[in-house]
Amino acid sequence: MRVALYVTCLVDLMRPAVGMAALRLLEAAGCAVVVPAEQTCCGQPAWSAGNRQLAADMARRAIAQLEGYDYVVIPSGSCADQIRNVYPQLLAADVAWARRAAALAERSYELSSFLAEVLHYAGPLAEFSGRVTYHDSCKGLRNLGIKQQPRELLLKVPGLQLQEMGDCEECCGFGGAFSVKFGDISTQIVDRKCDSIAQAGAAAVVGGDLGCLINIEGRLRRRGDETTQVLHIAEVLAGKEV
Amino acid sequence: MAAAKHSQAMFFQARAGEKIRNKVLQKALQKAKPLFVGKRAKAIAALPDDGFEFEALRTACVDIRNRVLGDLDVWLELFEERARATGAEVLWARDGDEICELVIDVARRHGVTKATKSKSMLSEEARLNEALAAAGIRPVETDLGEYIIQLAGETPSHIIAPAVHKTIDEVEALFAEEHGRPIESRTSADIPAMTREAREVLRQHFLSAEMGITGANFLIAETGSAALVTNEGNGRMVTTLPKVHVVITGIEKIVPTLEDFATLMRLLPRSATGQSISNYVSLLTGTKQPGDGEGPEKTVFILVDNGRANLLGSAYQEMLRCIRCGACMNHCPVYFSLGGHAYGWVYPGPMGAVLTPLYTGIENALDLPHASTGCNQCASVCPVRIPLPDLMHRLREEQVERGLRPWSESWALKAWAWLAGKPALYRWVVRRVSRYLQWLADADGRIHILGLAPGWSVGRDLHVPAGRTFHELYAARKRA
Numbered sequence: 001m002r003v004a005l006y007v008t009c010l011v012d013l014m015r016p017a018v019g020m021a022a023l024r025l026l027e028a029a030g031c032a033v034v035v036p037a038e039q040t041c042c043g044q045p046a047w048s049a050g051n052r053q054l055a056a057d058m059a060r061r062a063i064a065q066l067e068g069y070d071y072v073v074i075p076s077g078s079c080a081d082q083i084r085n086v087y088p089q090l091l092a093a094d095v096a097w098a099r100r101a102a103a104l105a106e107r108s109y110e111l112s113s114f115l116a117e118v119l120h121y122a123g124p125l126a127e128f129s130g131r132v133t134y135h136d137s138c139k140g141l142r143n144l145g146i147k148q149q150p151r152e153l154l155l156k157v158p159g160l161q162l163q164e165m166g167d168c169e170e171c172c173g174f175g176g177a178f179s180v181k182f183g184d185i186s187t188q189i190v191d192r193k194c195d196s197i198a199q200a201g202a203a204a205v206v207g208g209d210l211g212c213l214i215n216i217e218g219r220l221r222r223r224g225d226e227t228t229q230v231l232h233i234a235e236v237l238a239g240k241e242v
Numbered sequence: 243m244a245a246a247k248h249s250q251a252m253f254f255q256a257r258a259g260e261k262i263r264n265k266v267l268q269k270a271l272q273k274a275k276p277l278f279v280g281k282r283a284k285a286i287a288a289l290p291d292d293g294f295e296f297e298a299l300r301t302a303c304v305d306i307r308n309r310v311l312g313d314l315d316v317w318l319e320l321f322e323e324r325a326r327a328t329g330a331e332v333l334w335a336r337d338g339d340e341i342c343e344l345v346i347d348v349a350r351r352h353g354v355t356k357a358t359k360s361k362s363m364l365s366e367e368a369r370l371n372e373a374l375a376a377a378g379i380r381p382v383e384t385d386l387g388e389y390i391i392q393l394a395g396e397t398p399s400h401i402i403a404p405a406v407h408k409t410i411d412e413v414e415a416l417f418a419e420e421h422g423r424p425i426e427s428r429t430s431a432d433i434p435a436m437t438r439e440a441r442e443v444l445r446q447h448f449l450s451a452e453m454g455i456t457g458a459n460f461l462i463a464e465t466g467s468a469a470l471v472t473n474e475g476n477g478r479m480v481t482t483l484p485k486v487h488v489v490i491t492g493i494e495k496i497v498p499t500l501e502d503f504a505t506l507m508r509l510l511p512r513s514a515t516g517q518s519i520s521n522y523v524s525l526l527t528g529t530k531q532p533g534d535g536e537g538p539e540k541t542v543f544i545l546v547d548n549g550r551a552n553l554l555g556s557a558y559q560e561m562l563r564c565i566r567c568g569a570c571m572n573h574c575p576v577y578f579s580l581g582g583h584a585y586g587w588v589y590p591g592p593m594g595a596v597l598t599p600l601y602t603g604i605e606n607a608l609d610l611p612h613a614s615t616g617c618n619q620c621a622s623v624c625p626v627r628i629p630l631p632d633l634m635h636r637l638r639e640e641q642v643e644r645g646l647r648p649w650s651e652s653w654a655l656k657a658w659a660w661l662a663g664k665p666a667l668y669r670w671v672v673r674r675v676s677r678y679l680q681w682l683a684d685a686d687g688r689i690h691i692l693g694l695a696p697g698w699s700v701g702r703d704l705h706v707p708a709g710r711t712f713h714e715l716y717a718a719r720k721r722a
Contacts, residue, residue, distance in 0.1 A: 007712050009662075009672075011712055012672060012711050012712040012713060013672050013675060013676055013707055013711060014707050015707065015708075016707070016708055016710060016711055016712035016714075016715050017708065019712035019715075019716070020712065020715055020716070020719075023716070035713075035716055037665065038665045039665070040661075040662040040663075040665055040668045041658070041662045043659070043662075045655065045658065046655050046658070046659055048616065048635075048638075049638060049642070049647070049651060049655055050611075050635065050637075050638025050639040050640075050641055050642045050647075051639075051642050051652070051655050052639050052642070054655055054656065054659040057659060057663075058659055058662060058663075061662070061663060138615070138616065138617035138618055138619070139616070139618075142617070142618040142619070142621075142622050143618065170575065170619075171575045171615050171617035171619065173575060173615060174615065175614070175615030175616050175617070176616070177612075178612070178613075178614065178615050178616070179615075179697070179698050180695045180697045180698045181612060181697065182255070182258065182576075182612075182613060182697070183695075183696075183697025183698050183699075183700045183701060184258065184259055184262050184697070184700065184701070185258055185262065185576055185579050185580065185613070186615075186697075186698075186701070187700065187701030187702070188262050188579040189575045189576070189579055189615070190701070190702075191701075192575075214704070214705070215702065217705055218698075218699075218701075218702030218703050218704055218705070219701060219702050221688065221702075221703040221705070222701060222702050222703045
């Protein structure tokens with residue numbers, strides 16, 4: 001099974017360990033993993049800003065880079081949503097590209113849903129001693145139906161206890177450019193998320209989208225929480241590289 | 243556009259900052275949110291106990307609303323004919339100014355000096371209270387929340403809970419002043435007593451007003467009736483005691499039959515307040531007939547466009563399905579960080595972020611369609627499945643198409659897209675940025691002030707990258 005790993009621009013720059021962890025998981029599951037060399041950004045910032053033309057240009061490029069594999073796996077719900085749900089509607093008016101977009105969309109998966117639904121992944125898994133709480137990122141949860149998949153995987157991790165936080169489906173306030181344009185509103189929202197995390201009393205908050213995680217980690221640290229770990233699910237499942 | 247001159251939506255950013263710093267407001271909002279969300283969730287979860295299924299009901303409601311919007315002119319003509327047959331007068335208003343003119347004209351014809359009002363967001367679109375007062379007619383809001391904000395000289399901050407931004411202490415201060423008594427120390431246990439006090443004052447107004455003004459949750463075409471969904475009973479007083487009853491409502495509020503109304507009622511109160519049915523549901527048809535114990539001698543419907551007809555057949559038509567339940571704002575993280583006043587016009591939250599630019603001009607509300615994290619909670623609870631995030635997104639696209647975005651944003655996006663199309667250069671730049679961020683970081687590996695995104699780092703620390711990009715690590719691993 002030839003699987004393309006699309007690491008996302010944010011992981012490439014801000015937390016490469018997430019990409020490496022995803023790579024190890026997919027390889028451990030027996031996939032022939034390829035990291036398409038031309039990959040850059042899926043175009044979500046242009047799309048969110050309402051710049052349809054730039055977003056369509058970036059979508060065409062990404063499609064050309066990513067088609068031709070059995071699956072494309074993305075360690076991010078929002079980028080996976082972009083490829084699965086946005087590309088087809090973005091290119092709907094262009095018959096040839098619409099067909100290519102639809103073909104790519106149905107082969108593209110967010111990492112935890114790919115591991116759980118397609119691979120039925122059961123290990124190898126790293127150990128984790130302690131309680132973790134899972135933050136449901138909005139795009140993954142509401143646009144891709146990712147809810148049980150990450151929990152199913154986490155519960156298989158030896159030593160890990162899952163402690164749900166209150167309002168785990170509430171937005172963390174990131175929203176890409178939103179958190180820059182409306183920094184104070186975003187801070188207000190992430191503060192409520194940090195309160196929920198604190199109340200859950202977990203050693204780590206885990207999620208599937210790096211944007212949300214950077215946002216949550218940034219606020220926790222500014223609030224003076226130096227201990228709660230903020231981890232991508234790939235990092236928990238694969239553990240630290242030895 | 244007449245509505246635009248009263249909109250403060252261009253000051254969203256500044257107002258948002260004020261609201262966030264307002265500790266009293268924040269306390270009120272944090273108290274209200276779990277109540278709204280919890281009650282609705284419980285009511286929706288209990289639907290199967292009554293033999294209903296949420297998604298099937300939603301589909302039925304969407305179908306009813308779409309059927310109406312598909313032939314709105316036909317349904318409106320039918321309504322007009324049936325309403326006239328019951329003895330009511332039917333008038334049409336193009337905008338808010340015309341609403342005011344018509345209401346004042348009706349008032350003058352009947353020698354009205356005081357009008358009691360039940361909640362009406364359309365009268366907010368028209369700023370009717372100001373116009374009435376200027377014409378020498380005293381408007382008295384009788385919904386408890388509306389009564390409170392009228393005393394405070396404010397506008398509603400929520401479409402079904404207009405005073406949600408007020409704390410009990412603020413209400414007590416307003417009541418003490420209006421009712422001419424000293425301020426007392428109050429807790430939530432005193433709410434019934436405070437309500438009774440307001441009720442006693444309002445009773446005098448109910449009995450002395452010559453005109454009652456209400457909105458309508460729905461207009462029923464087959465019977466020519468207005469449907470009113472309320473909890474306090476004030477709607478009954480306003481519609482039956484005065485000799486004149488004026489109903490002001492949007493042209494999109496029509497539904498074909500009573501059966502359709504019953505279907506919509508299965509979701510409206512549940513979505514709004516988590517009730518399986520509201521305390522009062524009134525169907526108001528025509529005028530007082532011989533033998534009737536109560537009812538107005540004169541009923542006037544004012545059916546209002548104020549921007550609605552423009553949405554028919556447009557990319558935004560789905561917005562007209564809205565039944566004004568407030569569930570979108572009740573589940574919106576942005577709304578509950580700010581309250582409704584920050585949005586600057588009549589409608590707040592996600593539905594306001596769509597309606598305000600459409601009714602007051604896209605160029606007059608540039609921030610609103612962007613004031614969303616894209617979390618999609620609103621669409622996931624909307625009883626008539628309005629794709630609110632998609633509509634906000636369409637408004638963002640229209641801003642771009644009409645050249646309304648700042649040049650810096652357009653330039654940054656173009657530069658990013660250009661760079662993303664040159665993978666080798668892109669890799670080199672990302673490597674440099676990675677090193678640069680590491681250089682910026684303090685000894686603790688964090689950036690506390692990020693010049694590139696000052697708004698972001700006001701409330702957050704950025705944990706810096708490892709210093710090497712994924713593609714560098716991957717290349718090194720392949721070599722090894």
